[in-house]
Amino acid sequence: MRILQIIDSLEAGGAERIAVSYANALIRHSEFSGLVVTRKEGPFVNQIDSSVSYLFLNKKKTLDFKAVFRLRNYVRLNKVTIVHAHGTSFFIAFLLKLIYPKVKIIWHEHYGGRIRESIRDNFSLFFSSIFFSSVFVVNHQLEAWAKKNLLVKKVSYIPNFATFEENYPNTTFLKGNDEKRIVCLANLKKPKNHLAILIAFQEMKLNDLGWSLHLIGKDYKDGYSIQLKEFINKNKLENFVFIYGSKNDIKHILSQITIGILASTTEGFPVTLLEYGCAKLPVVSTNVGYCPLIIKDNLSGLLFDPLNQSQLQQQLHKMISEKSLRDRFGMQLQEFVFNNYSKAKVVNLLLNKYKTI
Incomplete structure (x- = not known):
C-alpha cells in the first residue's frame, strides 16, 4: 500500500496530531507514507519523521487549481493508491479524485460537533462523499451521523491513540506548588x-x-x-x-x-x-x-x-x-x-x- 495523509494545517490540534502520527507510524507498515499539508504549516511540522514524504501546497483559496494540480502530480509521481483526508481537507481530495480517478479517497472526521449539523449545513461534504471509498470517524455518534447523512457505504470507527514525542527538550517548567x-x-x-x-x-x-x-x-x-x-x-x-x-x-x-x-x-x-x-x-x-x-x-x-x-x-x-x-x-x-x-x-x-x- 502507498498511503498519503492530507490535512489543512499543522497547527496544534487533535486532527493535526493524528494525521502526523499516522504518517509516522505507517513508514514501517507500507511501501510509501506521505503527508500533504494544504493551507498552513505549524508547530507539528517538527514532529514529522524524516522518512515521511512531505509536501506543503500553500493553498490560497478554496478553488486553488494550481494547488490541486501540484497534488495530482505528487500523487502520480509517488504512485499513491490511498489518500486519507482529515477533516476539512476532504474538498481538495474530492477535486483530486475528479482529475485523478484511480486514487481511493478516505475521509476521516474528527469534529464531534458535526452530529448537531444537517445535510443543509454540509452540502459540499454530502456531494463529495459520492467519491469516497470509505469514511473513518472517531466516535460512534459520528458513525451514526455519517451512515445517515453521507453517500458512502463503508463507515468505520477508528479510535485515536497517543504517543509522546521523545525528541523535544524539557523547556517548560511550570509555576505554582508541586503536587498542587x-x-x-x-x-x-x-x-x-x-x-x-x-x-x-x-x-x-x-x-x-x-x-x-x-x-x-x-x-x-x-x-x-x-x-x-x-x-x-x-x-x-x-x-x-x-x-x-x-x-x-x-x-x-x-x-x-x-x-x-x-x-x-x-x-x-x-x-x-x-x-x-x-x-x-x-x-x-x-x-x-x-x-x-x-x-x-x-x-x-x-x-x-x-x-x-x-x-x-x-x-x-x-x-x-x-x-x-x-x-x-x-x-x-x-x-x-x-x-x-x-x-x-x-x-x-x-x-x-x-x-x-
Whole structure:
C-alpha cells in the first residue's frame, strides 16, 4: 500500500496530531507514507519523521487549481493508491479524485460537533462523499451521523491513540506548588469551555489552598482569549492561573501536574484524555462525545456535564480532597489507555481497514 495523509494545517490540534502520527507510524507498515499539508504549516511540522514524504501546497483559496494540480502530480509521481483526508481537507481530495480517478479517497472526521449539523449545513461534504471509498470517524455518534447523512457505504470507527514525542527538550517548567497543579491541555477556543474551569477555580478559592491552574494550548489572541485574560485579571488570579500557549514538551509538562481537566462542550475523541492517561494523571472530564468511554466515572476519573457549573465544582472538589482517590484513578486510567488505545493496536486496525478499500 502507498498511503498519503492530507490535512489543512499543522497547527496544534487533535486532527493535526493524528494525521502526523499516522504518517509516522505507517513508514514501517507500507511501501510509501506521505503527508500533504494544504493551507498552513505549524508547530507539528517538527514532529514529522524524516522518512515521511512531505509536501506543503500553500493553498490560497478554496478553488486553488494550481494547488490541486501540484497534488495530482505528487500523487502520480509517488504512485499513491490511498489518500486519507482529515477533516476539512476532504474538498481538495474530492477535486483530486475528479482529475485523478484511480486514487481511493478516505475521509476521516474528527469534529464531534458535526452530529448537531444537517445535510443543509454540509452540502459540499454530502456531494463529495459520492467519491469516497470509505469514511473513518472517531466516535460512534459520528458513525451514526455519517451512515445517515453521507453517500458512502463503508463507515468505520477508528479510535485515536497517543504517543509522546521523545525528541523535544524539557523547556517548560511550570509555576505554582508541586503536587498542587491542575492542567487543561486544549487550544484556547470556544468549544473547550475554559471559562467554566476558571469560574470553578475562582469560586472554590483554590488559590487560597495553594493550587494553581495551567492552560496549555494555542492562544489565538482573539475575543475568547481576551475574555479569559480579563477574568484572570479581574479576580486577581495572575499568580495562580497561567497561560503558556502551544508547547511541544507535553510529556515533561504532564510530569509536573497533579490533576488533568477537560471541560469541552463538544468533543469527538480527545487525544488529551489519552495523554493524561499515559502520564498517569487523575482526570476530571466533560461527559460529551467519546469522553465517557475513556473516563469511566468513579473508576478511572470523574465526569461532569460541561453546562452544569455546580457539578464541575463538586467533582473537582472530590478530586482535590482525596489523594488516595487520585492515585487510584491515575493508575486505572493509565492501564485502560495502554490496554485499549496503544499505537500498535490502533495502527493494526487502521491497516486492516486500508486493506478493505
